[in-house]
Amino acid sequence: xxxxxxxxxxxxxxxxxxxxxxxxxxxxxxxxxxxxxxxxxxxxxxxxxxxxxxxxxxxxxxxxxxxxxxxxxxxxxxxxxxxxxxxxxxxxxxxxxxxxxxxxxxxxxxxxxxxxxxxxxxxxxxxxxxxxxxxxxxxxxxxxxxxxxxxxxxxxxxxxxxxxxxxxxxxxxxxxxxxxxxxxxxxxxxxxxxxxxxxxxxxxxxxxxxxxxxxxxxxxxxxxxxxxxxxxxxxxxxxxxxxxxxxxxxxxxxxxxxxxxxxxxxxxxxxxxxxxxxxxxxxxxxxxxxxxx
Numbered sequence: 001x002x003x004x005x006x007x008x009x010x011x012x013x014x015x016x017x018x019x020x021x022x023x024x025x026x027x028x029x030x031x032x033x034x035x036x037x038x039x040x041x042x043x044x045x046x047x048x049x050x051x052x053x054x055x056x057x058x059x060x061x062x063x064x065x066x067x068x069x070x071x072x073x074x075x076x077x078x079x080x081x082x083x084x085x086x087x088x089x090x091x092x093x094x095x096x097x098x099x100x101x102x103x104x105x106x107x108x109x110x111x112x113x114x115x116x117x118x119x120x121x122x123x124x125x126x127x128x129x130x131x132x133x134x135x136x137x138x139x140x141x142x143x144x145x146x147x148x149x150x151x152x153x154x155x156x157x158x159x160x161x162x163x164x165x166x167x168x169x170x171x172x173x174x175x176x177x178x179x180x181x182x183x184x185x186x187x188x189x190x191x192x193x194x195x196x197x198x199x200x201x202x203x204x205x206x207x208x209x210x211x212x213x214x215x216x217x218x219x220x221x222x223x224x225x226x227x228x229x230x231x232x233x234x235x236x237x238x239x240x241x242x243x244x245x246x247x248x249x250x251x252x253x254x255x256x257x258x259x260x261x262x263x264x265x266x267x268x269x270x271x272x273x274x275x276x277x278x279x280x281x282x283x284x285x286x287x288x289x290x291x292x293x
């Protein structure tokens with residue numbers, strides 16, 4: 001991609017997603033992601049009607065006069081986008097690859113956060129953390145994130161969601177609002193998600209949401225005879241007879257079972273999630289996710 005093409009693409013995404021953030025998501029985002037708890041503000045003298053549970057007994061004893069602690073809502077949030085840049089994201093049959101759809105959704109979330117005066121950061125991962133952009137405010141910072149989403153060339157093809165989650169847990173000590181944007185295809189030999197342990201720790205520390213992006217063609221095989229398929233991340237290939245109804249059923253059943261396992265896992269740790277196809281309207285998906293927060 002030439003610099004001119006990159007600038008044009010960034011501008012196109014900015015215009016589209018900024019408009020969506022202003023017109024549709026600003027209110028929903030603000031309602032869904034309010035300040036997380038109360039932060040200590042100051043100590044002042046006790047006044048008639050103050051809650052005695054707010055008494056600061058140490059100050060009261062030292063000054064020999066009743067004092068209370070004053071708290072205020074923590075309004076400013078820190079938002080971190082965990083963006084999957086593994087090679088499987090380059091797949092797309094509906095005019096847009098999974099990675100392009102992820103970039104667009106991430107841009108909408110970023111603009112919504114900026115409108116809400118929140119800090120935004122991004123963590124790009126494959127089977128390791130490719131790049132981490134610490135949370136900051138401002139349009140120039142946001143455009144830097146979008147540019148990286150479009151032009152970053154990962155050094156590895158694979159996917160390891162656990163690595164991204166462990167990095168998040170280690171890098172941000174204070175609670176943040178984090179979104180995982182990925183196809184979530186990261187399983188062991190039995191077909192079970194490999195990232196449960198890291199997910200459990202991250203969900204216990206941060207407000208985690210998962211935005212799963214898939215291409216419709218991934219989940220069903222079209223009967224077109226004998227075809228050679230290749231795993232984009234491992235490079236392993238295999239011949240498949242797509243005319244076989246049994247093969248097509250087995251293929252679809254594998255994806256269905258993976259979806260059920262993911263749903264059980266997310267429910268177990270009370271993580272909100274949404275599954276968005278590359279050919280669907282992601283606006284409805286994000287609105288539904290916000291409504292559940």
